[in-house]
Each structure stands twice: as structure tokens, then as C-alpha cells.
Amino acid sequence: MYNKKIAIAVMLLMIAISIPFGGYRSLNKLYNQVNRAFYQGVDGDGLGIENDLNNRIDNSYNLVTIAKKYIDADNAVIENTLDARDSLVNSKSISDKYKANLRLTEAVEELYTALGAEELKLTDQDKSYRRSLYSNLTSRNDTISHDGYNDKAAEFNNILEGFPASLISRVVGINKAELFR
Template sequence: MKFLKSYTGAMVVLAAVIVLSAPLGCLRSVNAQRAQVLELFAQGGQGDGGSVASDLQDRIGTAQNLLTVARRYPETDGISDLEGAIAWAQGNADPDKGAFPEADVNMGAVCAQVIAQLRAAGVSEKDAQYLYGFEAELSGAADRMSRDEYSKAADRFNRKVLGRFPAVLLRNLGAVKELALVADVND
């Protein structure tokens, strides 16, 4: 206790406070910037809900509708693949999980395969119209996602915030994760 009351003890305590306050302040600042980008993911740039999150949910909903049509044709090979892809996309619809781009791209690819199989199998005229609608909905939502402000903001955050000192240290220590970017499914 005598040490803490001495000049040397006070300097050690002061140095410890300074050393600890810098990374904690940086962490707080980086997390605040990250939260702003995540808000773009959830609410969109206009704050109206037109966002990557809503477009991703639209794509999942369309895939579920495709699954309903595909179940009318039990000879379709991709039904279980489509069920799995939908479940994976639903379970990873959060940018913090980091797998949402891959899950979404996979789901889109499986949807395209199932649509091709259904067309080859010869579906009813009404179901053929549904398939064209599903393709348009999937493509439209993917296009909106690829142009959304979230991807630019997430890329900027990953490069300019987490790529520079001292935030790069927090990233390397696992205190802050990079944000997942929307995959361009139209390439």
C-alpha cells in the first residue's frame, strides 16, 4: 500500500490508466462506426427499410415459394438442396455471422438449378409463369443488394477503419470483426 502512495506508485498507476484508456477508447469508437454501418444493413441508406436485410429476406421468401412449386413435382432432384440452402441463408442473414454473402449466393445458385430442372421436367403453364416471376424477383433483389450503400460503407469500414492503426490491432486480436460484403451475384 505504501508503494501506491509514493510518487513512483502514482506514476505507475497513471501510466497504466493511459495505456488502458487508449485501446478502450479506440474500441468504443470503432464499435460506434461499425454500428452505423450495420444500421445501413438493416435500414438502408434512406432509413426506409429498403436495405440489404430486406432484400435478403425477399430472396429467401422467393426461394421458399419456389420450394412450394418444386414440391408439386417430386421428381425434381434439387428439393433437399433448396431446403438446405434456404435454411443456411436464414441462419446466416446477419452480417455479424460473416457467411451471409456465401449463403445467399449458394441459395441463388440452387434456385437457378431447381428452376432449370423444373423447366426440363415440363411444368404446368401456371407454374411456368411462377418460375419466370421467381427469376425476376431473385434477380431484382440481388441487383438491389449489389448496389446498396451498405457494401460501400462496409468496404470503407474494413479498409479505412480496421485497416489502420490502432484499429488493426483490435481486429487482429479479434476484438472487432470485419463486416461481410454483399457478393455480386450478377457477375
């Protein structure tokens, strides 16, 4: 009788330990898959939102390079674009990257317009490059808007709200995935 009570107590202890441990492993694996989708793409092909943001960082700098030929380098429009670009470069969290990308979009719009005001001074090559860079910048934002990351993150967050994941996530410290919005 005594051994039976000990066996039941050990079994209950094992169950109590295995549920949070197993839940943590499963939820953490799902969270990492969602996180990788932001950086490596939903299909794991390297074409995630992070790739598009890096492309926007490069293209915005190239647009500034052209602008410096025709607009004073200390001009607020150029400085604002460089500051917005640096903000995106230095952003760590997904939500901070989203905010920095919005800021970069606004700054690029202003720079593109300011550079357009200098259209008569631009060489044919710089006119073409200006339009091409702007097209690339807007195209990357469009690509980002159709990326499947937010769907994966929302799906994960819905799982976390269900039972028993909601309890397990609170116990083991698994947080919701950040949405890129």
C-alpha cells in the same frame, strides 16, 4: 516535488486508460453502424441486404410450392432448393449468408429450368407466377450487388488499418467488418 511526481504519474495513468477506452468506444460505434447497414440498410430504412435475402427466401419457397405441383416432391432439384433455402435461413455470419445465397441462386436456377421443362403442364397462372418469382429472385440479387454495405464495411476496414486504430483495435478486440462477398 513528491506531489508533482504523483500528479504526473496519475496524469499518465489517466491518459493510458483513456486512449484505449475512447478508441474502443469510437471504433465500436463505427462497427455497429456498419453492421446495422447490413440489416437495416445504409440509410436505416430497413432496405438492407438482410431484407433482400429474406425476400429471396420467401420467393424460393413459393417457387418450390409451384414446382411440387408438377415435379415429384422428392426430386433432387426440389430438395436441393429447400436445403439451400434452409442454409440461408440458418446462416449467422455475413460471409455464411453470402455463401448460402450463392448456393440458393444455383438451386433456384436449376429449379426454374426443371419447372420450365414442364411448361406444357403448367396452368397459365403458374406460368406467370413462375416467371414473376424468378424475376423477383434475380432482381433481389441485382439489388444486393448495388447495395452500399460493402462500401461502408471496406471504409471501416480501411480505418482499422490506419494509425492509431490498428493498435487500438488489437488491444480492445475490434475486428474488421465482414464483407458480403
